[in-house]
Amino acid sequence: MSTPTGSGASGFVNSSHLLPPTGATFVYRKLRLCSNGGGIEAVPDGVLPLDLERIRILLVGRGIPVVDARVMLIVSLDPEVTISKAGRLLFKTPDHAAAKRAFDRLRGWVELPPLESG
């Protein structure tokens, strides 16, 4: 499980006032259909402050196009993913397996927390 440290390639914020309490860990709740049924969302179990600028740099460094809207990033993966500053991810597909694949890829690149088990 990832611990927010603000170091290395992590996408967590490195501003101390935004960091969660020492030792706190996050998981993403299970992937689920969003309210309008057109996408799959991953919601952290709390406000997960992400350093979007750092994530953007990491992804662009891999040659992945990213729209930077300041409070969210829109990442041109297949499917497209929206990453909000509070940690919510939205995969623009209703296909659970495709969303999970994109989640796993993204998590490997920017060290996001894991999905809850079970």
Added chain:
Amino acid sequence: MARGVMLMSGGIDSPVAIHYLLRQGHEVVAVHMDNRPFTDDSPLEKVVDHLALLRERYQQPIPLYLVPHGSTQTTLMRETDRHVGCVLCRRFMWRSAERIAEREGATFLATGEALGQVASQTLSNMRTATASVRLPIVRPLIGFDKQEIEAVAKEIGTYSISTRPGVCCQAVPDKPATRSNLIQILREEERVDVDQIVDDCVRRAVIL
């Protein structure tokens, strides 16, 4: 009868509003503000299907302008107060619609808004949003409640299209302002180049 430009979102209301305009014998030009990448393809697909149905029903051509709006959303999100983002967004939509109305010789703008349904449709926000244009705005559904609109949508066959799954607009802030004042909005707009944004959107618009 007059010619008007109608904003179409893919939702339940706008095809019902067009239905009333067409039924009264008006000509309609449809405009869809394309919010991708803040949405998926579904709003556009719904609008295309709505119009196919309405063209067939009323035997009218109903041209559709697809206006790119995603880059405008990005600029607004980066440069302006998120709290009033929906009002600012609407003001840019109206401006593009008015430009297209000028091009199309239309004398009014129209929308499926009904009073108080969502944050962007409070009287305060409607007034602030529409202060960005000069043409009169027609709202055939203004006094309808949701059940009434849905009943008509089912009757004319557009409801099942509108309610297909889709990704809702990601640019909507968590707590959008339900009240806004024009002075505040104009101050926010000073942070961006309004004319350039609208010029760019209308220039890149395509007719489907």
